[in-house]
Amino acid sequence: MNFEFGEEQELLREQARGFLTNHCPPAAVRAVLDGDADHDAQLWEKIVEMGWTATVIPEEFGGLGLSYLELVVIAEELGRAVAPVPFSSSVYLATEALMACGSQEQKEKWLPMLATGEAIGTFALSEGNGRPSVKSLQTRFSGSGLSGRKLPVADGRAADFAVVVAGSDAGDGASWYLVELDQDGVSREAVRTLDFSRGHAVLEFDNAKAELLGGEGAGWGATERLLDRAAVLFAWEQVGLADAAMIQARDYAMGRYAFGRAIASYQAIKHKLANMYVKNTLARSNCYYGAWALNTDSAELPLAAATARVGAIKAAVFAAEENVQTHGGMGFTWEFDCQFYYRRAKLLGVNVGSEGYWQDRLITAYEQNNAA
Amino acid sequence: MDFNDTQEEAAFRAEAAAWLKDNVPSADELAGLDDIAAAKLWQKRKYDAGWACIRWEKKYGGREASAIEQVIWNQEEAKYSTPGGVFVIGQGMAAPTLMTWGRPEHHERFLPKLASGEEIWCQLFSEPAGGSDLAALRTKAERDGDDWVINGQKIWTSGAHYSDYGILVVRTDPNVAKHKGLSYFFLDMKSPGIEIKPIKQLTGGANFNEVYFTDVRIPDSQRLGEVGQGWQVALTTLMNERAAIGGGGAGVNVDVAYRIASEVMIDDKPAIEDSAVRAKLADWYVQEAGLRFTGYRSMTAMSRGAIPGPENSIGKLVGAPKTQEMASFCMDLLEMSGAIWDENLSKEAGLLQLTYMGAPGGRIAGGTDEIMANIIAERVLGMPQEPRMDKGMSFSEVPTGSN
Numbered sequence: 206m207n208f209e210f211g212e213e214q215e216l217l218r219e220q221a222r223g224f225l226t227n228h229c230p231p232a233a234v235r236a237v238l239d240g241d242a243d244h245d246a247q248l249w250e251k252i253v254e255m256g257w258t259a260t261v262i263p264e265e266f267g268g269l270g271l272s273y274l275e276l277v278v279i280a281e282e283l284g285r286a287v288a289p290v291p292f293s294s295s296v297y298l299a300t301e302a303l304m305a306c307g308s309q310e311q312k313e314k315w316l317p318m319l320a321t322g323e324a325i326g327t328f329a330l331s332e333g334n335g336r337p338s339v340k341s342l343q344t345r346f347s348g349s350g351l352s353g354r355k356l357p358v359a360d361g362r363a364a365d366f367a368v369v370v371a372g373s374d375a376g377d378g379a380s381w382y383l384v385e386l387d388q389d390g391v392s393r394e395a396v397r398t399l400d401f402s403r404g405h406a407v408l409e410f411d412n413a414k415a416e417l418l419g420g421e422g423a424g425w426g427a428t429e430r431l432l433d434r435a436a437v438l439f440a441w442e443q444v445g446l447a448d449a450a451m452i453q454a455r456d457y458a459m460g461r462y463a464f465g466r467a468i469a470s471y472q473a474i475k476h477k478l479a480n481m482y483v484k485n486t487l488a489r490s491n492c493y494y495g496a497w498a499l500n501t502d503s504a505e506l507p508l509a510a511a512t513a514r515v516g517a518i519k520a521a522v523f524a525a526e527e528n529v530q531t532h533g534g535m536g537f538t539w540e541f542d543c544q545f546y547y548r549r550a551k552l553l554g555v556n557v558g559s560e561g562y563w564q565d566r567l568i569t570a571y572e573q574n575n576a577a
Numbered sequence: 578m579d580f581n582d583t584q585e586e587a588a589f590r591a592e593a594a595a596w597l598k599d600n601v602p603s604a605d606e607l608a609g610l611d612d613i614a615a616a617k618l619w620q621k622r623k624y625d626a627g628w629a630c631i632r633w634e635k636k637y638g639g640r641e642a643s644a645i646e647q648v649i650w651n652q653e654e655a656k657y658s659t660p661g662g663v664f665v666i667g668q669g670m671a672a673p674t675l676m677t678w679g680r681p682e683h684h685e686r687f688l689p690k691l692a693s694g695e696e697i698w699c700q701l702f703s704e705p706a707g708g709s710d711l712a713a714l715r716t717k718a719e720r721d722g723d724d725w726v727i728n729g730q731k732i733w734t735s736g737a738h739y740s741d742y743g744i745l746v747v748r749t750d751p752n753v754a755k756h757k758g759l760s761y762f763f764l765d766m767k768s769p770g771i772e773i774k775p776i777k778q779l780t781g782g783a784n785f786n787e788v789y790f791t792d793v794r795i796p797d798s799q800r801l802g803e804v805g806q807g808w809q810v811a812l813t814t815l816m817n818e819r820a821a822i823g824g825g826g827a828g829v830n831v832d833v834a835y836r837i838a839s840e841v842m843i844d845d846k847p848a849i850e851d852s853a854v855r856a857k858l859a860d861w862y863v864q865e866a867g868l869r870f871t872g873y874r875s876m877t878a879m880s881r882g883a884i885p886g887p888e889n890s891i892g893k894l895v896g897a898p899k900t901q902e903m904a905s906f907c908m909d910l911l912e913m914s915g916a917i918w919d920e921n922l923s924k925e926a927g928l929l930q931l932t933y934m935g936a937p938g939g940r941i942a943g944g945t946d947e948i949m950a951n952i953i954a955e956r957v958l959g960m961p962q963e964p965r966m967d968k969g970m971s972f973s974e975v976p977t978g979s980n
């Protein structure tokens with residue numbers, strides 16, 4: 206049995222954690238929260254310099270050609286630091302979409318730029334309230350351009366291009382379009398979300414220039430496969446966040462005294478923390494499963510991804526909520542950092558599909574696994 | 578990262594699997610034997626072939642296997658339905674305590690017969706006044722020449738009625754602090770003055786007992802540790818409660834719940850199509866998978882030489898309430914007939930009702946949910962203990978309730 210990271214990944218973790226402690230302290234998150242910027246541009250530049258955006262991009266396209274075991278380590282540390290950068294949109298979604306479905310030409314054009322950070326990409330699926338479905342897609346390509354409206358699109362203002370899911374009469378009912386966002390046919394407005402340390406936008410397409418990414422009518426299957434892959438990576442961010450929130454709650458409880466003793470000595474608080482530990486541990490172990498499946502392109506990926514994602518959503522949201530609760534009134538203030546985890550946990554919890562969506566996908570994958 | 582055995586592990590697994598294939602007793606062999614006779618037959622067969630208590634020293638019947646080999650053996654044996662269970666306390670708890678605190682003559686006399694299953698042991702720790710607060714126990718031992726004379730009562734003693742020996746913690750000094758006045762012995766369960774009364778459980782079964790001691794004499798040579806050192810010795814026993822690794826799949830699990838949800842209807846459609854049902858099953862699947870993969874991570878750590886620690890409390894803390902919730906939910910799926918507990922009429926031949934009725938025991942035995950949560954908070958997360966009202970008091974001054 207070797208169900209653990211190797212030495213190289215542990216070294217990378219140490220390096221990533223050290224880097225983020227220096228360059229992404231709570232003050233950096235707070236600066237984005239308090240300011241007008243969509244992300245921390247300086248931090249993003251340094252992350253690009255570290256080569257993190259190039260992690261899994263093959264060397265022939267200017268990447269480092271490393272494995273997903275490296276990428277999940279980076280994801281966990283970014284989650285722990287609540288980093289205010291467009292990493293998930295550009296790396297877990299746009300890069301993955303291009304690697305999965307891009308033509309040789311598209312890959313040659315975009316992957317090197319994604320690797321070096323010259324380009325930021327994002328993925329545009331949601332068109333508003335409710336669970337996206339192939340029937341609900343209003344965005345369409347007709348004649349010469351793409352028209353429709355997507356919201357919220359993470360990093361929609363920072364991105365240079367978006368992979369847009371549009372309805373189609375062919376195949377599975379959807380197609381992917383790669384749309385450069387700096388053009389007349391595209392307007393983008395900031396959308397305020399509950400976590401404004403991460404920029405979001407509404408994108409309007411009016412006969413926008415767009416090129417097909419992958420097959421016509423192959424976009425819905427591609428979307429589900431992309432979400433499976435992204436779910437594992439998001440889940441790792443979530444367990445990093447959950448661990449950080451648990452540690453913050455524990456440390457505060459050790460130092461906070463009430464009725465003459467540390468509140469960490471009350472069982473009501475200890476059991477809350479034990480619950481966090483249990484949820485975090487199960488989520489982390491399931492994330493190992495997800496990482497293994499992603500890294501080996503296993504047929505179990507849909508089940509592993511949903512399992513990792515459901516556990517990670519629960520762990521992160523629980524830890525973030527109960528961290529505020531453990532802090533009492535101080536936790537409810539703007540001044541305390543508990544809000545970072547609270548905001549981000551919920552944002553991550555809906556941003557590539559809600560708990561309910563992934564519970565449903567999990568049972569579907571379980572059925573398919575049993576049938577196979 | 579992979580799920581594969583190392584070369585040595587794979588070789589060990591193959592050897593174990595091959596032996597099991599040829600030696601697991603058939604149903605015919607076990608026909609007519611009661612549970613204990615069947616368990617003894619299987620244990621003796623393992624012992625004779627060197628597959629009993631494999632981590633122990635060879636001279637006591639083991640094969641000096643590693644922790645990871647023990648896990649592999651457990652996994653392979655679990656592929657068969659083999660009789661057992663009655664040796665868990667003796668082999669898993671009494672034996673390590675004897676090894677740590679006993680004298681060489683104790684080892685030679687008792688360990689081989691523990692390994693071979695010839696002698697069964699029970700654990701006499703809990704008392705009516707000492708459950709989660711085990712050290713509050715009151716059964717007293719007084720010195721009389723070379724013997725100790727025991728008076729008092731123990732409770733929740735599994736298998737007392739068929740055990741040959743027992744491990745026992747008693748109070749030898751009520752005038753010092755709670756933990757300091759305890760001593761640890763082992764004794765012959767046939768000793769005069771022992772009276773065993775079965776306790777009928779809420780399930781209707783009777784798996785454990787009250788044990789009464791009236792002037793029971795134990796030779797001082799059967800004391801483990803110094804007089805007053807009993808708590809420390811008891812901790813050795815308690816630390817050896819089996820780390821729950823790789824288990825938790827039996828009984829009512831997601832596979833059973835899925836089968837039921839596929840067969841019963843909600844509004845004329847299979848229940849499994851209902852989104853609330855899917856959500857519940859998904860959450861339990863996440864828990865089952867989480868425990869399985871946590872077990873794999875522990876195995877990896879053991880494979881690299883680590884000793885399982887308090888983090889393994891998570892298995893019971895998650896598994897026991899989950900079992901109760903799942904059994905309850907599956908009965909709900911059956912609607913009004915969920916109440917029926919009749920092997921011929923009820924779904925899954927009564928497994929749901931049996932599991933539900935037994936589930937509270939799982940949440941209490943071997944440390945309640947609350948105690949397991951305390952262990953995680955204190956020993957994994959490093960949080961402080963609750964202040965204790967009895968701290969620094971001599972035991973005789975400690976306040977007690979009417980129970």
